[in-house]
Amino acid sequence: MPTRKDVAQRAGVSEATVSYALSGKRTISQATRERVFEAMRELDYRPNLMAQALAGGSSSIIALLFPSQERGISNADLEYVLGAASAARELGYHLLLWPTEDRDVSDVASLFQAGLIGGVLLMEVRMKDERLRTLGKAGVPVGLIGRTGAKSDAAIAADRDFQAAMLKATQYLVGLGHTRIGYLSGPQRNIDLKLGAPVRAENGFRSALEATGTTGAVVYCESTIEAGREALGRLSADAPGCTALICLNVEATIGLMQEAIEQGVHIPEDLSIVSIGTPEDFASATTPAITTISSPAEQIGRTAARLLIRSIAGLELPPEQQLWVGELAVRASSGPAPLP
Amino acid sequence: MPTRKDVAQRAGVSEATVSYALSGKRTISQATRERVFEAMRELDYRPNLMAQALAGGSSSIIALLFPSQERGISNADLEYVLGAASAARELGYHLLLWPTEDRDVSDVASLFQAGLIGGVLLMEVRMKDERLRTLGKAGVPVGLIGRTGAKSDAAIAADRDFQAAMLKATQYLVGLGHTRIGYLSGPQRNIDLKLGAPVRAENGFRSALEATGTTGAVVYCESTIEAGREALGRLSADAPGCTALICLNVEATIGLMQEAIEQGVHIPEDLSIVSIGTPEDFASATTPAITTISSPAEQIGRTAARLLIRSIAGLELPPEQQLWVGELAVRASSGPAPLP
DNA sequence: ATGAAAGCGCTAACAT
DNA sequence: ATGTTAGCGCTTTCAT
Numbered sequence: 069m070p071t072r073k074d075v076a077q078r079a080g081v082s083e084a085t086v087s088y089a090l091s092g093k094r095t096i097s098q099a100t101r102e103r104v105f106e107a108m109r110e111l112d113y114r115p116n117l118m119a120q121a122l123a124g125g126s127s128s129i130i131a132l133l134f135p136s137q138e139r140g141i142s143n144a145d146l147e148y149v150l151g152a153a154s155a156a157r158e159l160g161y162h163l164l165l166w167p168t169e170d171r172d173v174s175d176v177a178s179l180f181q182a183g184l185i186g187g188v189l190l191m192e193v194r195m196k197d198e199r200l201r202t203l204g205k206a207g208v209p210v211g212l213i214g215r216t217g218a219k220s221d222a223a224i225a226a227d228r229d230f231q232a233a234m235l236k237a238t239q240y241l242v243g244l245g246h247t248r249i250g251y252l253s254g255p256q257r258n259i260d261l262k263l264g265a266p267v268r269a270e271n272g273f274r275s276a277l278e279a280t281g282t283t284g285a286v287v288y289c290e291s292t293i294e295a296g297r298e299a300l301g302r303l304s305a306d307a308p309g310c311t312a313l314i315c316l317n318v319e320a321t322i323g324l325m326q327e328a329i330e331q332g333v334h335i336p337e338d339l340s341i342v343s344i345g346t347p348e349d350f351a352s353a354t355t356p357a358i359t360t361i362s363s364p365a366e367q368i369g370r371t372a373a374r375l376l377i378r379s380i381a382g383l384e385l386p387p388e389q390q391l392w393v394g395e396l397a398v399r400a401s402s403g404p405a406p407l408p
Numbered sequence: 409m410p411t412r413k414d415v416a417q418r419a420g421v422s423e424a425t426v427s428y429a430l431s432g433k434r435t436i437s438q439a440t441r442e443r444v445f446e447a448m449r450e451l452d453y454r455p456n457l458m459a460q461a462l463a464g465g466s467s468s469i470i471a472l473l474f475p476s477q478e479r480g481i482s483n484a485d486l487e488y489v490l491g492a493a494s495a496a497r498e499l500g501y502h503l504l505l506w507p508t509e510d511r512d513v514s515d516v517a518s519l520f521q522a523g524l525i526g527g528v529l530l531m532e533v534r535m536k537d538e539r540l541r542t543l544g545k546a547g548v549p550v551g552l553i554g555r556t557g558a559k560s561d562a563a564i565a566a567d568r569d570f571q572a573a574m575l576k577a578t579q580y581l582v583g584l585g586h587t588r589i590g591y592l593s594g595p596q597r598n599i600d601l602k603l604g605a606p607v608r609a610e611n612g613f614r615s616a617l618e619a620t621g622t623t624g625a626v627v628y629c630e631s632t633i634e635a636g637r638e639a640l641g642r643l644s645a646d647a648p649g650c651t652a653l654i655c656l657n658v659e660a661t662i663g664l665m666q667e668a669i670e671q672g673v674h675i676p677e678d679l680s681i682v683s684i685g686t687p688e689d690f691a692s693a694t695t696p697a698i699t700t701i702s703s704p705a706e707q708i709g710r711t712a713a714r715l716l717i718r719s720i721a722g723l724e725l726p727p728e729q730q731l732w733v734g735e736l737a738v739r740a741s742s743g744p745a746p747l748p
Numbered sequence: 749a750t751g752a753a754a755g756c757g758c759t760a761a762c763a764t
Numbered sequence: 765a766t767g768t769t770a771g772c773g774c775t776t777t778c779a780t
Contacts, residue, residue: 071758122458
């Protein structure tokens with residue numbers, strides 16, 4: 069394996085020059101630069117990243133704390149991960165996957181202290197997230213996939229814009245003549261846990277109703293097909309008169325749709341369904357295909373990684389918190405409100 | 409951040425002694441060892457992994473090449489990844505996620521040459537996998553999640569044992585009185601690509617039929633719900649008289665079951681279904697819940713990582729190729745063959 | 749059983 | 765514009 073020394077010799081320059089040619093941290097004459105790169109090419113030289121990290125005090129690796137919990141791993145989670153990994157790669161960084169069952173971040177802090185990683189990406193962020201304190205104390209740069217409730221945490225973050233997504237969905241439905249809209253949420257438990265997504269989604273739903281002068285109701289439901297079936301009954305009991313339903317809960321949505329079909333509730337003639345964040349391939353595979361506000365998961369993963377890396381590298385940052393809405397993709401599950 | 413030097417001073421020994429106390433690569437008196445560890449604890453010392461890698465010429469990081477392709481990311485894929493990541497962690501290693509759309513491995517080879525990673529884990533292994541040559545030439549240690557067709561590749565590998573799984577499924581069905589069994593495969597295309605899984609699964613199915621003296625037929629099908637619905641017709645057309653179906657294709661299975669129910673084909677009274685490798689939570693969420701041979705994906709990920717790491721670390725290796733079958737979990741989708 | 753010291757490949761002052 | 769050189773924190777040979 070050739071080292072910087074070999075390159076320097078071959079190009080007839082000093083080792084420092086090779087370094088600077090690579091990093092661009094000081095001006096180099098066009099001629100020398102070319103000779104250096106030429107030499108690198110001839111030798112098929114690869115800078116040793118470990119040495120770079122050691123000497124430079126940096127590390128081109130960021131860790132992604134992945135919640136490998138009971139909650140069940142959704143595909144959206146994978147999209148976050150892949151988005152973050154590709155973004156990292158494009159910036160010359162690398163993504164270390166760190167599965168963890170609990171919310172203990174002391175071992176990632178160790179990784180940072182061990183010089184292995186330059187920062188951490190967090191998923192499943194809660195409105196009030198105790199992990200930020202631990203990591204902050206250890207001086208670990210943090211990027212959030214999601215965000216906390218406190219503006220003051222002011223961490224780097226990329227998140228879904230539920231407010232906007234809910235409004236988009238609601239306005240679409242209102243435009244179709246619906247005046248009473250249900251919202252199929254995840255289990256109540258997740259709200260109690262103060263998970264960011266369900267909390268914000270519910271708030272978003274409420275604001276959207278208000279903004280459009282519509283009425284509606286929330287139905288909580290476990291994320292299983294069976295629970296979704298059962299939720300249909302509760303919907304008509306607790307929120308009679310709904311002609312449209314906004315869903316965040318894929319499994320439950322499927323169950324609910326199955327049950328509806330079996331009970332002779334026609335979709336979309338009797339009930340329109342708009343799902344927020346369901347992966348496209350899935351949404352178009354069901355019968356009827358589901359109208360969605362697309363999932364910006366990959367974008368969010370990308371953005372969070374990019375922001376974190378920029379901040380680590382000391383580059384200028386774009387606005388530190390970025391929100392993503394997703395696009396409305398109209399499919400077969402939604403249509404005009406039934407005539408009264 | 410305390411360094412080894414600080415620890416040495418505090419313990420009143422040389423830096424070398426601290427190193428050896430940590431690595432155990434030479435004998436140290438009980439007394440000194442204790443003083444050293446005591447000092448490390450007091451200082452909250454963390455060895456710098458980058459320096460370790462640089463000086464030691466190793467690297468405690470392995471990369472996992474993740475196929476982020478069109479084929480659609482299944483949850484099983486995630487299980488491989490998480491299994492590998494946890495196994496790595498337990499052995500003091502780390503998992504770098506390297507998403508890639510094509511089969512180009514030159515950039516991982518570079519990562520190896522750059523000293524960042526000590527080896528690579530490959531997914532979506534084909535019967536004849538050209539990537540092994542490239543990586544072999546570059547001297548990169550490789551572990552396979554899956555395996556090639558050639559015994560000579562003799563790489564480190566952990567894979568599903570389709571032969572055994574098919575036999576298990578078939579014997580179970582034969583025990584229920586079924587004598588004609590269908591197999592719902594993925595698309596023909598995947599066979600042509602010589603992907604390991606579909607090829608071996610089909611072979612396994614054929615051997616299982618032979619071993620149990622049963623007849624049957626293969627139905628190819630795209631991995632979508634819609635295609636699955638359509639496959640039901642082909643099943644009865646191309647393979648009339650089948651009273652049981654073995655499936656490898658989750659989406660198609662769902663579609664086929666939906667269609668069956670709608671057409672009045674009762675499951676399991678008229679048609680028994682056994683799915684191989686469907687995640688448990690999913691299998692038990694459908695109606696009827698699906699009998700499965702469970703997916704050993706996480707085990708396979710774990711094993712592949714463990715084998716690779718052992719080989720990198722120069723430890724004794726267990727048998728280099730390990731196969732995993734999965735357990736039969738009987739649910740509602742299978743039952744006695746209908747009386748003729 | 750322990751120490752001293754020469755690197756591992758690179759970065760970043762400090763020189764010129 | 766380029767070169768010299770002292771580290772970064774650790775491993776490992778060679779001594780003792």
